[in-house]
Amino acid sequence: MSGPGRSGGSARSQQRRRQRIAEHVVRRGTVPVGELAEAMGVSVMTVHRDLEALAARGVLRRFRGGVSALPTSVFESNLDYRLGVHVAEKEAVARAAAELVEPGMSVMLDDSTSVLALAALVRERTPLTVLTNARRVLEVFAGCEEVRLVALGGEYSRTHDSFLGVPCVEAVEAMSVDLVLVSTSAMNAHMTFHQEQDVVLVKRAMLASGARTALLMDRSKVARTALHRLCPVADFDHVVVDDGVAGGLVAELREHTEVRVAEVSG
Structure with missing residues (x-):
């Protein structure tokens, strides 16, 4: 034994x-x-x-x-991996970002695990119109009677458990929403990045469809880069990070946009 x-x-x-x-x-x-x-x-x-x-x-x-x-790019893209890392930080960032969502809004949510954490927090901020390409986000809102839920279809990605590709980009481009909330795999004080081009194209389309945009980033994603540039930090109306991000970097980010620092409990 x-x-x-x-x-x-x-x-x-x-x-x-x-x-x-x-x-x-x-x-x-x-x-x-x-x-x-x-x-x-x-x-x-x-x-x-x-x-x-x-x-x-x-x-x-x-x-x-x-x-x-x-390869690192494959490993970090895997949803099962991402769901298990930096959970407390993502939940803290999600709580802070949820304050941006008000009843009556139309919001577009990407397929990131940080935004998935936020989805569970805004279920009761109804009525809402929610648009997403993430299957698990659809599941979060599927039973909410006061949520108008729009699935942004495309080619299904098992790695991300979401819909990507040209059909998804076209579906996103046909929409206009009050607020877009996304995360990405890397950022520095000036630029945001992702390691996959297909994901970049969908996120760019999402950001272009929103009257306001918010970026959710835990400490593991900052002060680093990835293969593809997404967009400048200054393109976001709001950036939400956790309190593990260095104060100097937060100060640099605030030169470009409004930054909220979420306190990680425990």
């Missing part, structure tokens, strides 16, 4: 461990199963089950005796 700490544990601890495994592999590149078992304090059998689940979700690549990281 395995000793304490060697079993798979609860669902919550399992999720945290799998996140730690993914981050460990990304840092190291290639890791033997035995090393992961030792680092996580669980049995080799438990690690094999974790790796099987992570590989099935497209987060990591398995090989005999170990595991390797997929």
